[in-house]
Amino acid sequence: xxxxxxxxxxxxxxxxxxxxxxxxxxxxxxxxxxxxxxxxxxxxxxxxxxxxxxxxxxxxxxxxxxxxxxxxxxxxxxxxxxxxxxxxxxxxxxxxxxxxxxxxxxxxxxxxxxxxxxxxxxxxxxxxxxxxxxxxxxxxxxxxxxxxxxxxxxxxxxxxxxxxxxxxxxxxxxxxxxxxxxxxxxxxxxxxxxxxxxxxxxxxxxxxxxxxxxxxxxxxxxxxxxxxxxxxxxxxxxxxxxxxxxxxxxxxxxxxxxxxxxxxxxxxxxxxxxxxxxxxxxxxxxxxxxxxxxxxxxxxxxxxxxxxxxxxxxxxxxxxxxxxxxxxxxxxxxxxxxxxxxxxxxxxxxxxxxxxxxxxxxxxxxxxxxxxxxxxxxxxxxxxxxxxxxxxxxxxxxxxxxxxxxxxxxxxxxxxxxxxxxxxxxxxxxxxxxxxxxxxxxxxxxxxxxxxxxxxxxxxxxxxxxxxxxxxxxxxxxxxxxxxxxxxxxxxxxxxxxxxxxxxxxxxxxxxxxxxxxxxxxxxxxxxxxxxxxxxxxxxxxxxxxxxxxxxxxxxxxxxxxxxxxxxxxxxxxxxxxxxxxxxxxxxxxxxxxxxxxxxxxxxxxxxxxxxxxxxxxxxxxxxxxxxxxxxxxxxxxxxxxxxxxxxxxxxxxxxxxxxxxxxxxxxxxxxxxxxxxxxxxxxxxxxxxxxxxxxxxxxxxxxxxxxxxxxxxxxxxxxxxxxxxxxxxxxxxxxxxxxxxxxxxxxxxxxxxxxxxxxxxxxxxxxxxxxxxxxxxxxxxxxxxxxxxxxxxxxxxxxxxxxxxxxxxxxxxxxxxxxxxxxxxxxxxxxxxxxxxxxxxxxxxxxxxxxxxxxxxxxxxxxxxxxxxxxxxxxxxxxxxxxxxxxxxxxxx
Numbered sequence: 098x099x100x101x102x103x104x105x106x107x108x109x110x111x112x113x114x115x116x117x118x119x120x121x122x123x124x125x126x127x128x129x130x131x132x133x134x135x136x137x138x139x140x141x142x143x144x145x146x147x148x149x150x151x152x153x154x155x156x157x158x159x160x161x162x163x164x165x166x167x168x169x170x171x172x173x174x175x176x177x178x179x180x181x182x183x184x185x186x187x188x189x190x191x192x193x194x195x196x197x198x199x200x201x202x203x204x205x206x207x208x209x210x211x212x213x214x215x216x217x218x219x220x221x222x223x224x225x226x227x228x229x230x231x232x233x234x235x236x237x238x239x240x241x242x243x244x245x246x247x248x249x250x251x252x253x254x255x256x257x258x259x260x261x262x263x264x265x266x267x268x269x270x271x272x273x274x275x276x277x278x279x280x281x282x283x284x285x286x287x288x289x290x291x292x293x294x295x296x297x298x299x300x301x302x303x304x305x306x307x308x309x310x311x312x313x314x315x316x317x318x319x320x321x322x323x324x325x326x327x328x329x330x331x332x333x334x335x336x337x338x339x340x341x342x343x344x345x346x347x348x349x350x351x352x353x354x355x356x357x358x359x360x361x362x363x364x365x366x367x368x369x370x371x372x373x374x375x376x377x378x379x380x381x382x383x384x385x386x387x388x389x390x391x392x393x394x395x396x397x398x399x400x401x402x403x404x405x406x407x408x409x410x411x412x413x414x415x416x417x418x419x420x421x422x423x424x425x426x427x428x429x430x431x432x433x434x435x436x437x438x439x440x441x442x443x444x445x446x447x448x449x450x451x452x453x454x455x456x457x458x459x460x461x462x463x464x465x466x467x468x469x470x471x472x473x474x475x476x477x478x479x480x481x482x483x484x485x486x487x488x489x490x491x492x493x494x495x496x497x498x499x500x501x502x503x504x505x506x507x508x509x510x511x512x513x514x515x516x517x518x519x520x521x522x523x524x525x526x527x528x529x530x531x532x533x534x535x536x537x538x539x540x541x542x543x544x545x546x547x548x549x550x551x552x553x554x555x556x557x558x559x560x561x562x563x564x565x566x567x568x569x570x571x572x573x574x575x576x577x578x579x580x581x582x583x584x585x586x587x588x589x590x591x592x593x594x595x596x597x598x599x600x601x602x603x604x605x606x607x608x609x610x611x612x613x614x615x616x617x618x619x620x621x622x623x624x625x626x627x628x629x630x631x632x633x634x635x636x637x638x639x640x641x642x643x644x645x646x647x648x649x650x651x652x653x654x655x656x657x658x659x660x661x662x663x664x665x666x667x668x669x670x671x672x673x674x675x676x677x678x679x680x681x682x683x684x685x686x687x688x689x690x691x692x693x694x695x696x697x698x699x700x701x702x703x704x705x706x707x708x709x710x711x712x713x714x715x716x717x718x719x720x721x722x723x724x725x726x727x728x729x730x731x732x733x734x735x736x737x738x739x740x741x742x743x744x745x746x747x748x749x750x751x752x753x754x755x756x757x758x759x760x761x762x763x764x765x766x767x768x769x770x771x772x773x774x775x776x777x778x779x780x781x782x783x784x785x786x787x788x789x790x791x792x793x794x795x796x797x798x799x800x801x802x803x804x805x806x807x808x809x810x811x812x813x814x815x816x817x818x819x820x821x822x823x824x825x826x827x828x829x830x831x832x833x834x835x836x837x838x839x840x841x842x843x844x845x846x847x848x849x850x851x852x853x854x855x856x857x858x859x860x861x862x863x864x865x866x867x868x869x870x871x872x873x874x875x876x877x878x879x880x881x882x883x884x885x886x887x888x889x890x891x892x893x894x895x896x897x898x899x900x901x902x903x904x905x906x907x908x909x910x911x912x913x914x915x916x917x918x919x920x921x922x923x924x925x926x927x928x929x930x931x932x933x934x935x936x937x938x939x940x941x942x943x944x945x946x947x948x949x950x951x952x953x954x955x956x957x958x959x960x961x962x963x964x965x966x967x968x969x970x971x972x973x974x975x976x977x978x979x980x981x982x983x984x985x986x987x988x989x990x991x
Contacts, residue, residue: 100225100242103353104149105201105215107230109157109208111139112189114231114249116182121898124371125516127876127889129181133188133370140196141375142248143229144355151224151353153199153215155208156190163205164337171337174283181894188370195363197356199347206344209234213340216243218348234274237340239267264296272304275335276324284337287327289320298324305331361532368530373521382534386438390564392556393443394457399467402433402441406471409435411478413567413574414501416487417559419446419549423489424606424712424719428461428496429552430559431468434567436575442560443468448552455556465497473500480506480574482524482566485598485724489606505595508570511577513725514586514594517886522725528569531576535569536562585883593882593920594724600927600939601722601732608717609739609940609948612986615755616708623700623748630693637686644693647672653686660684696748703742703752710737722942729909730884730916732942740943742987754988762950763983765937767963769945770978771796772915773828779881779973780868780910783860790975797821803857804850823854827861828911830904865907872906880913881971918977919945922970929962948987956983 115135122131143149164171193200201211212235216226220242228235231247236259239245245254252258259267276295278286290298302308309328315321324331347353360381367376393399406412413434418426429446445464447455472479472491481487484507491499509522521527525535541562542550551559581587635641639657642649651670654660660680662670670676672690680687710718718737726733734740743749758764774796778786789799794809801812801820812820819840826836837847855862869891872878877887886909890902923942930937937959941948947967951959960981967979 100223101150101350102225102227103151103153103215103219103350104143104147104227104229105212106140106143106152106154107208107212107228107232107235108136108154108189108193110230110232111136111249112182112186115139116179116185118249121181121890121893121895123889123893124369125518125887125889127887127892128188128370129184129893130188130370130372132182132185133192134372134375136189137192137372137375139248140192140198141378144196146248147227149355151350152355153201153353154193155201155211155215157208158202158204158206160204162207162210163341164207167336168284168333170283172282174280179894188366192363192366194359195366196358199353201346203344206341210341210344211346213238213342214344215346217342218346219350222348222350224350234279234338234340236263236267237270237274237338263292265299269299269303271335271339272308273299274338275305275331278334279338282337284334285327285330286334287324287331289323294320305335364530364532371516371519373519373526373530376529377526380534382529382532384534385536385565385568387561387564389439390561390568391439391441392560393441394459394556396459396463396467399443399459399463402443403467403471405435406433406468406475406477409477411436411480411506411571411574413480413570414472414484414487415481415563415566415570416490417551417563418490419552421486421548423486423493426490426493426496427552428464428490430563431464432560432563432567434564434571436571438568440564440568442556442563444556444559446552447554447556447559450553457556461497465499469497469499473502475502476504478504478506480508480570482508482570482573484509485602485605488599488602492602492606501599503596503599504591505598506574506590507595507598507724508573508577510594510598510724511573511581511590514590514884515577515580515584517728517730524566524569524573527573531572533569533572535565538562584885586885589883593917593924596924597724597920600923601724603927604939604941605719605721607938607940607950608712608715608719609950610715610717610757610759611707611711612755612757613708613711613716615757616704616711619751619755620700620704620708623696623704627693627696627700630689630696634686634689634693637684637689644690650690654680654684658684658686660687695746699743699748699752703737704755706737707752707755720941727916728886729912730880730920731912731944732916732920734943739941742943750988754986756987758950758985762952763956763985764940764987765949765951765956765959765963766982766984766987767947767949767967768980768982769915769919769967770980771824772918772945772977773911774824775973775975775977776881776911776914776918777828777861777864778975780914781858781860781864782974783858783864786858786861787975797824800824800854800857804853819850823850827851827854829908830865868910869903869906872902878906878909880910880917882914882917884913884917886913914971915945918971919947919967922967923947925966925970926963929966930959933958933962935959951983 112132116132119131119135121129122134123129201215203211209232212228216228216238219226220240225242228238228243228245229248230245231249235245236254239254239256239259241256256267263270263273265273273295276287276290276298277292278284298308302311308324312325358381363379364376364381367379393402415432416428417430419429420426427446430442430444432440432442434440443464444458445461447458449455479501484505488501490496491501508527512522512527525537528535541554541558545553581590631644634644638653642653644650648669650672654672655662655670660683674691677687677691681691707718712719720734720739721736723733723735742753744753775790778790789796797817797820798809798812800823801816802809804820804823805816822839823836833844833848833851836851837844840847868878872888872891876891877885879885888902888906890898891906893899893902919942923939927939935955937949937951937955939947939949947963949959963981964979968977970977
C-alpha cells in the first residue's frame, strides 16, 4: 500500500519569488496583484499536477523570532518589505483560507521551522512528506521519506540529488551551511570558506565537532587559520541555520486533509483581484437552475407570454440566429426572461440535419404578429447582452421588421462603463464573476462550427441554453445597477449609451456606398507600384530577398550593407519603423522599404478588404460600431475599420474617394474643429487659450506667434505646423523627447518650445498638475458627463507605469469629453431627422467627424441642422465649431 504524502509549502518564500518573477500587475482599483497572481499560480500548479490529499502552507511570523535573540544582526541586511508587496499579503492569506488549506504559523518561529516540525511529526508516524520550496536550508530535512520539490523550476531533490549537488548527504548540510554562511540572512559563517572548502571539511570530518577537534593540527594556511579564529562564529551560524523540529504543530494527519475550496469566497476574491482567467479555470460558479424555463410552442402560450410582458417593468431578450451577419441572419428563436427567474424560449427556425423544419415550432409570422406589438411599444426596460445585435436581427425585414422600443439596457455596456479597461466583456466571463456557470455555445452545438449550427440544436437543449442567457442578463443588470449608481454612471447609460444603441444599429444597417470600379482600379495601380518598388529595392540591396521577412531584411541591412545596427530581438536585428526611419538618413534602401510597407498595407488592409466586404446587393460596406472598444469612450469600428483610413497622404485620400454618395445624394461631412483643444480650454480655464477661441482666432497661428516671438501675420506654414504639433501633443502628454523626434529638432530646442508654450498658456500647466494630483487621490478620472476611467498605476512605484497613468489622467478627460460630445450630437441629430421625416441618413462617425448621406433637396436644411445641434451639444466655456463640407465622395483635403 502506497504511503500517503503530505505536501508542505514554504509560503513566505514563494510570496517573494512570485513578487520578483512577475512584472507589476494591478486591478482597476489600483491594488497591486502580481505577487498574489504568482503565488496562486504556484499553488494551483501543485494542486492540479500533484492532486495532494494532505496539504499545508507555512508562513513566517511578522515580528522577530528566536534567532534574533541568538544574533541581533540576523537578517539585518534585508530591506523592509516593499509597500506594493505588503498590500498583497492579506489577499494571499485570504486565498489560502478560501482554498481551505491548513496554515502553519507561530509568533516566534519561521516558516522553515514550522515545516521542519510538521515533517518530523508526520515522518515519525509513517507518512511521506514533500516539501514545496526552493530554499536550500530545507534540504537538511531530505531523508528516505522526505523530498523537496520546487515547482518554479520543476526540480525534485531527494537524497541522491542532494548528494550529487553538494557532495554530502542531507544530514551533513547543517554543518556545511554553518561554514559557508548566508549573506541573504546575514549569517556570518567562516569568512573565506566557500562551498568547495566547506564540502571538503565536512566530507572529511563529518561535522563541526570533528573539524574543530583537529583544527589546531591542520596545515598552517590562511583558510585554516580563519577556521580556527572563527570557531565561535561557526557554531553560532550552525545554531542560526538549524531548523527547530520541536514546534507545536497538529499531529493528526486529518488536520492537513485538503478539502474542496470555498467556491463562493474564492470567486469573490478572484473577482475583486480581477483574475478573470483563473476565475474561468477554477469553475467556482453554479449551474443555472432551469426549472422555471419554458418552451413556447403554440399560439396560446405565446399570447399568454405577450400579456405577461405587457405588465412588467423590465424584461431581458435574446435572439438565436443562423448567422452572425445581421443583414442576412435568419431568426431561429427568441428567449425572454423576467426578473422573477422565469424565462421562455420561442423556437421558429430549427431544422434537422437533413434541412427539414422541426415540428412543434411557431412560425416567424405568428411570433411577429403576437410579440411584435409588445416589443415595439412597451415602455418596459429591455435588457440584453450585446443588444444591438438582437435589435438588428429583429428589425431585419425578412425577420418581421420588429422595432424594439426604448428604453434599452445593455449589460455588456454596463460592464464597460464600470471597467473600461477590462479584457473581456463576454457574457460567460461576466457571469462567472457573479457565480453563474453558463453553458457554452460549443457545448450546446456539440462543437459544430458551421455558421448555422444553432438551428440544428434540439429544442429542449436550445431552450435551456437561450433562457440561460436572458436569465443571466437579468442577474447582471441587478448586479451592475448599484455599482453604476455608486459611481454616478447611471445617467450616462440612460441618457447616452442606451439611446445610442438604435442609432448605431441604423447606421450599420444603412452602410456607405463604395465605388467598386474605383477600388479595382486602385488595386491594380497599387499592385503595379508595389512591383516597381520591389525592383528598386532589389537594385538598392544588390540582391533579391523576401522583403516581408524581417530576418532577411536585417541580414541585408546590417550584414551586407553594414548599416549601423540598432535594437536586437529574439529573431535578429529589429527592422521596425523607427529603425528604418533612422537608417533612411544613411541609405536609400530603408526609405524604399518604408514606402513599400505603407503601400502594401493600404492595398491589403483597405482596398482589397473593402472589395471583399462590399455587399453584392447594395454595393455598400456595413461596418460594425463598437461602444465598448476603447477606454476613453470613443467608438471603434470593425469589419471594416473605417476609423483609421489615412487622410494625410495622397494614397489615403484616394481610398476615401472610393466612398461615394448614392445617386441623387451627396455626402455631407461635419467635423468638429479642434474639439480636444476646446475641451482643454474649458478644463484649464486658461485665459489666453479661452480668449483665442472666443475671439475666433486660428489657435495654431496664435500659438506659433507666441513660441517663435513673431507677429501672427508673420507666422509661416512651417511655424504653424510646429505649433499644431505642440498643441495636440500637449493634450497627449508629449515630452521634449517626443516633440524633438516628431519635428526632427534637438531635444533642447523642443524643450524651449514647450517652456514658451507653458509660459503663455500657464493655465494648461496648472490643469495638468491638478488633474494628476486629483487622479492620485481618487484613483480615477472622469469626463464632464461623469464617464469614469480607473487609473490603477497612478501611484505605482514603477516609473514608466506611473508616468503613463499620469499622461492618461490628463488626456482621458479631454478625449472622453470629446467623445461624449459627439455622441450627444448624434443622438440629437438622429431624433431631429426622424422628427422632420427627412430622408437624410447618418452613415459614419470617424473620431470627431460625422458623415451623412443627404438628398440634394435636403442639403441646405440638414447643413443648418448639423451645425445647430453639433455646436450646441454641450455648453463649454468656449464655443464649439463645426466645419462642414459637401461632395460626392469622402475625399478630404488635409
